[in-house]
Amino acid sequence: MLEVENLMVFFENALALGGLNLTVKQGEIVGVVGSNSAGKTTLLNTLSGLINDMRTQAGRRGKERISVYGQIRYKGEDIIDWPTHQRVKQGIVLSRERHPIFPESSVLENLKIAGYRRSKREIRDQLTETFRIFPTLHPLGKRKAGFLSGGEQQMLALAMALMARPSLLLLDEPLLGLSPLMQTAVMAAVFI
Ligand SMILES: Nc1ncnc2c1ncn2[C@@H]1O[C@H](COP(=O)(O)OP(=O)(O)OP(=O)(O)O)[C@@H](O)[C@H]1O
Numbered sequence: 001m002l003e004v005e006n007l008m009v010f011f012e013n014a015l016a017l018g019g020l021n022l023t024v025k026q027g028e029i030v031g032v033v034g035s036n037s038a039g040k041t042t043l044l045n046t047l048s049g050l051i052n053d054m055r056t057q058a059g060r061r062g063k064e065r066i067s068v069y070g071q072i073r074y075k076g077e078d079i080i081d082w083p084t085h086q087r088v089k090q091g092i093v094l095s096r097e098r099h100p101i102f103p104e105s106s107v108l109e110n111l112k113i114a115g116y117r118r119s120k121r122e123i124r125d126q127l128t129e130t131f132r133i134f135p136t137l138h139p140l141g142k143r144k145a146g147f148l149s150g151g152e153q154q155m156l157a158l159a160m161a162l163m164a165r166p167s168l169l170l171l172d173e174p175l176l177g178l179s180p181l182m183q184t185a186v187m188a189a190v191f192i
């Protein structure tokens, strides 16, 4: 499903990712482990396409140049030049580290916003599925998302990513700052 070959990312002259090779097959769960600044976030930003947006922004502000080399093939197609929205459309969805939610909107509104590409009926079905996977979120539907605990917000972020019906779900530090109980719940959702 995903084949990454000799992927290199530079921030100006600094090498953030040096010749990475990775294959992910359908149905596989692959963990990427590395020390701080090893390049995990850079990898996920590059796979999701966010790096292209970062590159455009950096270019506009006259900041450091971001260069990406190598190949990323998704379902057989070379996607390295695809913008983020096109990748989302094709099922590549990233839940970022401390993923931003809409704090002033309710949990339910956040979930619906995340499903903006889908029909009302699909959203309704997916909401049922989401609350089955994350029963903790169900009674919180009307609560402002900004008032949720860190762990609950993390769950909401993951649930929002699932609303987009990803075929390739990318998670950056999904367990960061969570209690062991919340970690177990999030991992259970990933392995479903
Ligand atoms: N926007 C940026 N501009 C310049 N350098 C960057 C930028 N983003 C990341 N880097 C550098 O790229 C390298 C990889 O960083 P990255 O955030 O991908 O690491 P990480 O493995 O996710 O680390 P952590 O475990 O701390 O999250 C680091 O040396 C970092 O300083």
Ligand SMILES: [Mg+2]
Pocket: 040, 041, 042, 097, 172
């Ligand atoms: Mg990181």
